[in-house]
Amino acid sequence: MPGQQEPVxxxxxxxxxxxxxxxxxxxxxxxxxxxxxxxxxxxxxxxRRVAAALNTGAASLYRYVATRDDLLDLMIDSTxxxxxxxxxxxxxxxxxxxxxxxxxxxxxxxxxxxHLVITRPTVxxxxxxxxxxxxxxxxxHPADAAAKLEAFALLCALTALFVQNELAAADPGSARQTxxxxxxxxxxxxxxxxxxxxxxxxxxxxxxGAADRMETVLVRALTGVLx
Amino acid sequence: MPGQQEPVxxxxxxxxxxxxxxxxxxxxxxxxxxxxxxxxxxxxxxxRRVAAALNTGAASLYRYVATRDDLLDLMIDSTxxxxxxxxxxxxxxxxxxxxxxxxxxxxxxxxxxxHLVITRPTVxxxxxxxxxxxxxxxxxHPADAAAKLEAFALLCALTALFVQNELAAADPGSARQTxxxxxxxxxxxxxxxxxxxxxxxxxxxxxxGAADRMETVLVRALTGVLx
DNA sequence: ACCTCTTCGCGTACAGTGTTCGCGAAAGGG
DNA sequence: CCCTTTCGCGAACACTGTACGCGAAGAGGT
Numbered sequence: 001m002p003g004q005q006e007p008v009x010x011x012x013x014x015x016x017x018x019x020x021x022x023x024x025x026x027x028x029x030x031x032x033x034x035x036x037x038x039x040x041x042x043x044x045x046x047x048r049r050v051a052a053a054l055n056t057g058a059a060s061l062y063r064y065v066a067t068r069d070d071l072l073d074l075m076i077d078s079t080x081x082x083x084x085x086x087x088x089x090x091x092x093x094x095x096x097x098x099x100x101x102x103x104x105x106x107x108x109x110x111x112x113x114x115h116l117v118i119t120r121p122t123v124x125x126x127x128x129x130x131x132x133x134x135x136x137x138x139x140x141h142p143a144d145a146a147a148k149l150e151a152f153a154l155l156c157a158l159t160a161l162f163v164q165n166e167l168a169a170a171d172p173g174s175a176r177q178t179x180x181x182x183x184x185x186x187x188x189x190x191x192x193x194x195x196x197x198x199x200x201x202x203x204x205x206x207x208x209g210a211a212d213r214m215e216t217v218l219v220r221a222l223t224g225v226l227x
Numbered sequence: 228m229p230g231q232q233e234p235v236x237x238x239x240x241x242x243x244x245x246x247x248x249x250x251x252x253x254x255x256x257x258x259x260x261x262x263x264x265x266x267x268x269x270x271x272x273x274x275r276r277v278a279a280a281l282n283t284g285a286a287s288l289y290r291y292v293a294t295r296d297d298l299l300d301l302m303i304d305s306t307x308x309x310x311x312x313x314x315x316x317x318x319x320x321x322x323x324x325x326x327x328x329x330x331x332x333x334x335x336x337x338x339x340x341x342h343l344v345i346t347r348p349t350v351x352x353x354x355x356x357x358x359x360x361x362x363x364x365x366x367x368h369p370a371d372a373a374a375k376l377e378a379f380a381l382l383c384a385l386t387a388l389f390v391q392n393e394l395a396a397a398d399p400g401s402a403r404q405t406x407x408x409x410x411x412x413x414x415x416x417x418x419x420x421x422x423x424x425x426x427x428x429x430x431x432x433x434x435x436g437a438a439d440r441m442e443t444v445l446v447r448a449l450t451g452v453l454x
Numbered sequence: 455a456c457c458t459c460t461t462c463g464c465g466t467a468c469a470g471t472g473t474t475c476g477c478g479a480a481a482g483g484g
Numbered sequence: 485c486c487c488t489t490t491c492g493c494g495a496a497c498a499c500t501g502t503a504c505g506c507g508a509a510g511a512g513g514t
Contacts, residue, residue, distance in 0.1 A: 008407040019461030020510045047501065057464040059502085068501065118345055118388070121395075123404065128411045128420065135419035145423045153392065154444070161345070161384050165377075168348075177350065180235040184355045192362035193355065196372045217381070217451035224444035246490030247481045274472065284493040286474085295472065455514100462509075471500065480491075 009070045010077075010124050024054065026064050030074040034110070037075065042112035045071070069120070076116050077124030082106050085130070088137040093219055095137035096151075099130070100159050100218055104211065107163040114160035114167070121153060143226040151225045158221060162214040236297045237304075237351050251281065253291050257301040261337070264302065269339035272298070296347070303343050304351030309333050312357070315364040320446055322364035326357070327386050327445055331438065334390040341387035341394070348380060370453040378452045385448060389441040 006012070014026055032053045037045050047068060051058040065071050083102050088095050107113045123131060134152050141148070168174055185194040233239070241253055259280045264272050274295060278285040292298050310329050315322050334340045350358060361379050368375070395401055412421040 008403050011407055011410055016461060018511075019459070020463090020508080022462065046499085048499090051464095059464050059466090059504095060462080062502075063462060063464095115346060119342060123408065125411070128408070128417060132417045132419050135423060139419060145426045148423065150392075150440070154388075157388050158385075158448075161381075161388070165380065176235050180238055181350065181355070183238055184352070190355060190359045192359050192366065196362060196375065199372045213377070213452060216454060217448050220447035220451040221385075221444050224447040225440060227443060243490060245482080246488070247479080247492090249491065273470085275470085278493095285472090286493050286495090287491080289473075290491060290493095457512105457514090459512090460510095463507095465506090466504090468503085469501095472498095474497080475495090477493095478491105479493105480489105482488090482490105484485100484487085 006066065008122075008124075009066065009073055012066075014064075022063065024056070024064065026074060027078075029054065029061060029064050029071070030078045033071055034075050034078060037112045038110055042115065045075075045112075047071075072116055072120065073122045073124060076113070076120070076122050077126050079106055079110055079113055080124070080126035080130050082109075083130055083133075085133040088133075088139070090140070092137045092141055093222075096134065096155060096222060097215055097219065099134060099137075100155060100215065101211070103156065103159045104163055104214065107160060108167070111167055114164040117156055117160040118164070121156065138226075141226060147226055151222050154221055154225055155218070158218055159214065162210070162217075166210050233293065235349075235351075236293065236300060239293075241291075249290065251283070251291065253301060254305075256281065256288060256291050256298070257305050260298055261302050261305060264339045265337055269342065272302075272339075274298075299343055299347060300349045300351060303340070303347070303349050304353050306333055306337055306340055307351070307353035307357050309336075310357055310360075312360040315360075315366070317367075319364045319368055320449075323361065323382060323449060324442055324446070326361060326364075327382060327442065328438070330383065330386045331390055331441065334387060335394070338394055341391040344383055344387040345391070348383065365453075368453060374453055378449050381448055381452055382445070385445055386441065389437070389444075393437050 015022055029050065033045050033050050036050060036053055047061055048058040050071070051061050061071070065074070083099070083106070085099075107117075131152055134155070135148060138148050138151070143151070181193060182197055184190060185197055242249055256277065260272050260277050263277060263280055274288055275285040277298070278288050288298070292301070310326070310333070312326075334344075358379055361382065362375060365375050365378065370378070408420060409424055411417060412424055
């Protein structure tokens, strides 16, 4: 039996009961990584840089984490602690919307989060609490188990998508993209795009209302998977 | 004026009219990269490996492409040529659904595509044709320009999300995740998750119907942004 | 107090990455 | 035929994630 691969990081023991005690903890390392990402972006989260932020050597981190991906998983789960989860009201749409609103706030606080949530949907101890809360809010809903799980995934991923879009509109890459659209329209053969560009104000994105649009789309999508 | 950054790759001239002619073309390099990604995954698409597949040196690629990200953009746009875009029927929901169905097929043919579409929403020459088609299908819809653009983005991103989920269910990482869920449920304090795991069959995902669920969610989400 | 056992910290090294520089060679136009 | 301009690309640089192995540190048993 050759398989038998390593389980998720949260199933492996954190500290050893014997021998020399560790000088740091997973939580400290995670916090350092999160702070680094908040300040300088996700690309700045390299083993060496995180280690430097902790005044330690890069190889030392591997006493706490088997791989860099483990560290990213820890970062994701750590942000799930920022939710405030009141008891369900009985109106599942309202309850899920308050979760989504908090998710949006959290992701705007940590601009690197949407990318991670989308590319690596992982649930750790805090994520499990969040999932439990969502399932609690959906307890009276007649949908089956698979549908509810998919609803949770969609809730997270879709908010991440919206926040990512929201944040991308503010960076220079978006300007280049619309510049190319204008260029392509100028070459002819794309009347609809030309008309659309003529209608829209140059590059003004109506930032106000982004949350509202997200919520209407989210509710419709969720009722879709739960049908 | 220090800014004045480089425009998108499709606005830069491909070949020079003077001097020694190039031995390859952007299209050839893109095709090699796509084939490599299809066969060995996106991580195998490194400058050196793509160059090796073309029997050339790594540095030579930089005559055709300014950066690796440019190459990824070329790969995305090249897949947009696989759409078959018939004239709109007048029923925009039906028209957009046929686009979405094709998107799903294309993404399943190129498993690396969802990740790229989600993390780097780029539109090149072929993508512009697709956008024009979608706008044509939406021509009679009363929504404003921004909403239609967002509908297009949502159409692409949401299908990518679904296909990614679909494909992820087949890999071993998903088993580890559910193993942890079971572990967390066994520790108590999460009755909803425990109940859900007891209900669901071990790890059998109902692959059939994935397309249907995607379509219902998609239609609802689209009517949401276009409201 | 010592001794042993186990783990910790981490310098060093390896294989790989994207990208830059600079040179020699190649081709076309005058 | 030469001259201009581009092309191909070997070599190098600054990084990256990760494996190995050693010395040191602390805790428990005696």
